[in-house]
Amino acid sequence: MEKYKSKLIGNILNQVEKWKDDARHIPHEEVYRFVHSIKGTARTVGLDELGEMAEALYEKMDGDGEFLWKWEEAHLFLQNVIGYCLKASKPAERPTILIADPDASLLVEWKEYLEERSFHVLVSTDMEKALDTFYDVKPDCLVLEEEWEGENGLSFLKRLQSSGQKLLTPIMVISANAERVNRLHAFRAGADDFLGMPFDLEEFFVRISRQVERKKQYDELLLMDELTKAYNRKYFQSVFAKLQADLVRRKETFSLGIIDLDHFKNINDTYGHVIGDEVLKGLAEYMKHHIRPGDIFARYGGEEFALLMPNTSKEQAKNVVERLLNGFMQLKFHGDALPFSVSFSGGVIQVKDAGLALERVMECADKALYEAKKNGKARIEAYEGEQVDFLQSIKVAVVDDDEIVRMMLSEVIDKMVLPANKKIELETFEDGKSFLESEWLESNDRYVIILDGMMPKMDGLEVLQKLRSERRHDQFKVMMLTSRKSERDIQKALQLGADDYVTKPFKLLEVEARLQHLIKRVM
Template identity: 45%
Template sequence: MDKYKQYFLKNIRKKLEEWETVPSISHNEVYRFLHSIAGTASIIGFDEIGSKARKLMNQLNETDDKQWTIEEVKQYLFEIIEWFDENKKDAPVSFTDKGNKYGDKPVILLIDDDTSFLMYMKEQLEKVGWYVAAIANPQKAITSFYDVRPDCVVIDIHMKETDGFAVLEFLKEKLKQQFIPTIMVSVDSSKAVRIKSYEMGADDFIQKPFDLDEFIVRVKRQLERKKHIDEMLLLDELTHVYNRKYLKQAYALLQSDWQRSQEPFCLAVLDLDHFKQVNDRYGHLVGDVVLREFARFLKQGTRVSDIIVRFGGEEFVILFPKTRREEASEVVNRLREQFECHSFREGGTAFSRTFSCGVVEITDANEPLEHWLRLADNALYEAKENGRNRVVSATPSQEAVHQKIIKIAVVDDDPIMRTIITDIVTKLPCERKTKHELQTFKDGVEFIASNWHREHSPCLVILDGVMPKMDGLEVLQWIRQQKRSDRYKVIMLTSRRSENDIARALELGADDYITKPFKLLELEARICQMMKRMS
């Protein structure tokens, strides 16, 4: 932390010295100077100067076009300059922070077009230790459900564009399959509305306005119930094959058999080709049908002793006990040829899918499961690179790791914040098969002009709300107007006083926001949550 404090003090000195050499200073530059101090100081432990800067900033009209003389600036910023003179030789000692790291908090999906309600509830529920995805657009909520992966969904019944019942109707099968509790909220607590909520599958109904403490207790009960169910279940709710939690148990059983018999067994990683095209063209519900039918197809085409696991998304793993590589490859190739002829129908349209596969023979079960998954993954990558719809057997030479690239763009005019966020991202643990590429931009114009983020890789944008030339809201609007805007996830960094900016960010489709000043571990947890959604 000390390096950030020294950098902070250096930047203040640099700006004050720069102003000494110019005939006048624009009002916007003074405002931005205070905004930068107010936003950054408390984050790095300079609470006193952060409060002073915020107080002075709040006394200014941001849109004023006044030109300041250096004497006027010195007089107005007297408290800031005095504090700087006292602290420029000695940065306070660093402090430690405790928090919930790496985005492992329960996730609440909150759907309501009342942005004031969303902002209040997000702030209050995150104090409890939950991660809240606040969605103001009901249509975006439906599409976001698949990557938010919530542990509980809260839906307001009365919204302008559509009502909450329409959202619940669309999601109810998915909610039921994954045992995700749903709470409906409404100012209308009539018997008819309550009965309809429960008939449609809601787990609870709470009338607005409600007591916040009671609301939190009722959500906690639903989260505890879901956690209990998740711990009991080893089957994937959608496909009814084993889930990834069972994979380690299954490997341990085969390890035990191998230690007695020394008979090799095989592991295959299968991935549906171009599956995203199904979701984009026909919708996620049709995508779910494809996954269910694929799992059923695999069960029908393999032995009772073979173990089928849905590893995640469109990726499946098959464990073949007492099987050599040649035999396993032959079985998977037969499945591949048969599946390519399988037809799916949506409306009047018929379509087909293929899959690619990497197979590895486990000759030494003393090696951890991750070692064999990595080899099979690399063989799968080779199958994808060579045209898909094929099976590749892994060899020991395939140790190279092929990873999905997630780009992370930090767009902030404050060099200290760019440095802090860069340090956070570079220390984040990577998901299996994932690589992070980071680039920083000093303003929105530089970000938009860059071709670096325009490729097909998903991109997380950590975006400051207030910047020169082009503010964060304008950048967010530009992102959402792009043809493939779904590739971008956006975390807005906002000032606590800018409630209108937060409301506008939610309306424009920001995926998350965090208000300044914030704790670094809180920002780290938010970034991790978003990375989990993108992996």
């Protein structure tokens, strides 16, 4: 049944994309048949919610109409269906697990077992490197061996605790010594779980899964503003990044709005901060029930809120926020005296440039907000100026003596989607010696290197050893390509400081997913 669900969702998105690309008016009969088809098929394949959306739209339509739809009108009418399908079509991100253990052979076994069960696993045989990776990646779970040569693994936990950062990542300590005293020491040092070795791999997986699920629940709580229950800035930033990726991948522009309550200081001064808080909560509650499905409303700070509107033009965004303003002004708040109403001013911007960072977008929207305030408040203005931002390059190298592998990996890298203000600068090398002697390497930039284990002149392990001994530790993220039969080479690579590895023959989707993780760590 899953393949039929995916097929239906794919067909819907393809038809919507076709209408958008055709740049023509759409006959009403086409839209009517489209909605009718979804209504009839969605429930059949088990997509009941989608079926209900389509039925609600179908009830509003006249099957005998002969008029034409503009693309913007059709998109607005179908926005619930489109939003549902876009959300359903995106694959779930795999949780990231970091395992730190001096035994490379065990790391290889655990990594393979957990990745077959939908985790993304990073491993390290070096405690210092594991510490760097922990802060780089912020994993969903840390698995830490207690016994290290010359140092106790619990000192790692104490260093994390003393860093002053609040630890929300669950930590599992593993040890061959599972005596009561040892377990108590681990829990006192900050461990959330303890597992004695040798252990059953299925139990290992289940216990990690429980910790990951718990962290997911914590994260969801942390993404809400405590007072208003609107999303907070952190979540807003993450959704902005996803919309940027859609802009690059599908050329889907979006709009952002900033709204600021008018005369909010006077409200606090007149009615007190308790009533002021009620106004903030009232605005958030109103928005929660009146924004469009798929739009994201967040508290950005103080009395300032922000709104993300996918697949929305500047004109549509202005209309949407004006509608919200008009409705909000009808609400009544109650102080000590007579009921009073509140307004807000807003600025909107359509994001069309793939090189814009959030800070720049907010700055532009804020200029439009300033114009709205200056022009009398209780109004919405759209930003009309230029959208310019700095574009940052990330250097990626493929070092492999096989020309076909270099071509395949280059195609994967060229198609990768990055945040809109980032771009990849790609170079390929047929051996390790030419790579190390390249002028392209002589900069203080940060690099991601895909490095084949076996090459003429200088193999990948030699290249890795030179990089780690001669360059800054944080300048390079290295992914090794190795044979399934070369377990010793995998262990050696991990001991030399490889950040990840992929065994040949590999799947391109797997390489792409791992590269995405490494590239995020150098941005």
